[in-house]
Amino acid sequence: MRTTLTIEDQLVRKLKQRALETNRSFKDVVNEALRSGLEQNGAGPASRPYQYNPIAMGQANSDLDLNKALRLAGVLEDEALASKIELRK
Numbered sequence: 001m002r003t004t005l006t007i008e009d010q011l012v013r014k015l016k017q018r019a020l021e022t023n024r025s026f027k028d029v030v031n032e033a034l035r036s037g038l039e040q041n042g043a044g045p046a047s048r049p050y051q052y053n054p055i056a057m058g059q060a061n062s063d064l065d066l067n068k069a070l071r072l073a074g075v076l077e078d079e080a081l082a083s084k085i086e087l088r089k
Contacts, residue, residue: 015029015030015033
């Protein structure tokens, strides 16, 4: 099958060099490289598990009513949606 690819210049140079060294066509070298990469089944270097360092933020401020803040956020969201709907009419 024929297709068009954009290959990085550095990779093209390496592929052409390998074709010259092995006395094979550029097409054969590219197909071999693709085949070899696909046969690895994505088996690249093992990734390290994600790590995080939790940071204590202290105690919540007891003077702050989070329920009131959530109710206010709900009202503001409702108003914004109503405004968007009104603009569409």
